[in-house]
Amino acid sequence: MSQTRESPLRFPAAGRTGAGRPAPGRARPRAWPAQWAAWGFLAPAVVYLLACYAYPLYENLDLSFRDYTVYAFVHGGAPFAGVSNYRSVIGDPAFYPALIHTLVFTALSLLFQFAIGLALAVFFTRHFPLSGLLRALFLVPWLLPLIVSASTWAWMLDSSYGIVNAALHAVGIGPVDWLTSPNWSLPSVIIANIWIGVPFNLVLLYSGLRGIPEDLYEAASLDGAGPWRRFRRITWPLLRPVSAITLLLGLVYTLKVFDVIWIMTRGGPDNSSATFATWSYQLGFGNLLPQFGLGAAVSNLLVVMALIAGLVYIRARRRLMEL
DSSP states (O other), X not given: OOOOOOOOOXXXXXXXXXXXXXXXXXXXXXXXXXXXXXXXXXXXXXXXXXIIIXXXXXXXXXXXXXXOOHHHHHHOOOOBOTTHHHHHHHHSTTHHHHHHHHHHHHHHHHHHHHHHHHHHHHHHXXXXXXXXXXXXXXTHHHHSOXXXXXXXXXXXXOTTTOHHHHHHHHTTOOOOOTTTSTTTXXXXXXXXXXXXXXXXXXXXXXXXXXXXXXXXXXXXHHTTOOHHHHIIIIIHHHHHHHHHHHHHHHHHHHHTOOHHHHHHTTTOSTTTTOOHHHHHHHHHHSSSSOOHHHHHHHHHHHHHHHHHHHHHHHHHHHHHHHO
């Protein structure tokens, strides 16, 4: 005799009637949209970028198109000058020397900073006693304030009592006017800037090297590949994305270097170490009658150079991803 099992009683959920419908007289709570939460998190960053980057950049652009004097800067009402400030800057005899100095300073700094940083990063991938301590000591130039680093180099390269000339005298070489000679002032600030920028390249490139699997090197060693071939076939191709962003950031930072040059040489002697950054400061703040419009025009040329470098990087990165 078969027994039929009774189905358990099912009671409707509290506050609901029927098939999941809300009870009469009660409104369904509205869910907070996810996009509103996303905008809430994004809003502080947007406000910061607009207030600290977009607005100053707009004001600097407007400044470069007006004839600003001290009176107009205080009382307002500077007349619109169009592109006359840019024409005056490009026609100035100091323009092409400053442009060449900027390009040479940036190119040599990037080249040696990246090469030395890469060599040190490859060296520190090998584990040996006190490697962590030594790697931390290499970060000291990056951690020091720029005014301290530049002042230290200015003292070391002093013609009369600098430690560099003392070392040269000890080996029988005469003193060199590092900071006061037109032939040596630009190399002096380049050397100091290379020393300051090497740790930045070391940190980024070392982190990129740590991300390369060790299995690839072991397989290449079993196939008979030497150190140089392993570097050329494994390390460099896999490190290329990190190298590209390192060079781009280094380019942007080096283009706007002002502290090191100004503290060590003030762009002299005879503008032999002047770059766009120091020239812009001299035009805007280094004279009794400052020329704010011309200084803003020179600084905007630096912004254009940085933007061109960024566009070149984006295009090269896109082509690399398509391969």
